[in-house]
Amino acid sequence: MQGLTLDYQRFLSDINLESYQELASILRKITPQIPVMPNFHGLQSQLDYFSWAPHQDIIGWDTYPRHNASPSSNAFYFALMRGLKRGQPWLLMEQTPGQVQWHPENPLKPPGTMRL
Numbered sequence: 001m002q003g004l005t006l007d008y009q010r011f012l013s014d015i016n017l018e019s020y021q022e023l024a025s026i027l028r029k030i031t032p033q034i035p036v037m038p039n040f041h042g043l044q045s046q047l048d049y050f051s052w053a054p055h056q057d058i059i060g061w062d063t064y065p066r067h068n069a070s071p072s073s074n075a076f077y078f079a080l081m082r083g084l085k086r087g088q089p090w091l092l093m094e095q096t097p098g099q100v101q102w103h104p105e106n107p108l109k110p111p112g113t114m115r116l
Helices: 002-030 049-055 071-084
Strands: 039-041 059-063 090-095
Parallel strands (some): 039 059
16 A cells, blocks of 8 residues: 555656646746746655756745744755755745644744744
């Protein structure tokens, strides 16, 4: 069963990447001077970021820090994004200093969380 789940997740990543590449090729023809990228978010089991990275002009990432997130957790994500393009700059596309509707609980973040 685990093997089937892994195959399905790889399929999802591959089929979404194929769709992205088709859309990106259209955008690159129309606006060759504008970088093309999706916004990555967290760790998605249905997206293999390392197979997507070569097809990104820039790595874009969204972060929604949890109130109880450790600095090492945030550092892991930042290092992952930096590593996808072997140290090239990446963009933080979205973040929220407040609450979001999809967390099960939404207490205020401790002072300094966004600066971190």
